[in-house]
Amino acid sequence: PCLNHHCKKGKVCEVDEENTPMCVCQDPTTCPGAVGEFEHVCATDNTTYDSSCHFFAQKCSLEGTKKGHKLHLDYIGPCKFIEACMDAELNEFPLRMRDWLKNVLVTLYERDEENNLLTEKQKLRVRKIYENEKRLQAGEHSLDLLAHDFEKNYNMYIFPVHWQFGQLDQHPVDGFLSHTELAPLRAPLIPMEHCTTRFFEQCDADNDKYIALEEWANCFSIKERE
Ligand SMILES: [Ca+2]
Ligand SMILES: [Ca+2]
Structure with missing residues (x-):
């Protein structure tokens, strides 16, 4: 039943006791490991995540909270110092x-x-x-x-x-x-x-x-x- 059930990023499909598909937050440990630094992403909380999969799993676990609402993927690559724009x-x-x-x-x-x-x-x-x-x-x-x-x-x-x-x-x-x-x-x-x-x-x-x-x-x- 999960085959045609689409879940948004950070969620995976699971079936309940009645075999009904539903989307639940992905466990970050099930994300594929990052191959290199280029897969890392920096979020708006200035934290580096191993990959966008790890980030979206984390964001999902914060769903409904103010912190989760404000948390976004900021850019690709590990967090680094970005010069101020004049x-x-x-x-x-x-x-x-x-x-x-x-x-x-x-x-x-x-x-x-x-x-x-x-x-x-x-x-x-x-x-x-x-x-x-x-x-x-x-x-x-x-x-x-x-x-x-x-x-x-x-x-x-x-x-x-x-x-x-x-x-x-x-x-x-x-x-x-x-x-x-x-x-x-x-x-x-x-x-x-x-x-x-x-x-x-x-x-x-x-x-x-x-x-x-x-x-x-x-x-x-x-x-x-x-
Ligand atoms: Ca639009
Ligand atoms: Ca506007």
Whole structure:
């Protein structure tokens, strides 16, 4: 009966006396051992967990408590000192992030000959970016150039920003990103980009712990609706 019974992260399925499947907190000792440091995760309580499995098992055991509610997976890798993000650096962050989102999408398009990761309609939109000769190629660019390109080729940045939001807004698809939905983008980025946390915090302009599509677009200075 457990085969088709889906449990969220941190829980496993067990059957009771009546053979009814139910989700219970996973015992962390049943998590596979971490192979290396790269599997460690750092949580918002600044504690390093062996793996995300260990973390979610712990979070589950705290379910219903204030502590458990506030506990989130912060980033991938063991906890480390992360430099404070200065105001000037925070302003630079969306420039690089936008460029990166655009390149992610173009790379996906290049590799997506048969995989169909993108719908036909999406492919059409990315093809326009891909085939644009004025496109800034992937690589390290000065902030001046990135800012200039954003001004000049604003249209190329709209779709990647909206597309990324759609990729993340899945559980549920409601036009809002929860902390958990944002994690796949945020968690691997934090150890590399020390402004990540501050950036996404300020994205949530009304401070309701969710990033709405409008807040997201604003964050990247994309004003138009899709
Ligand atoms: Ca959502
Ligand atoms: Ca919000």
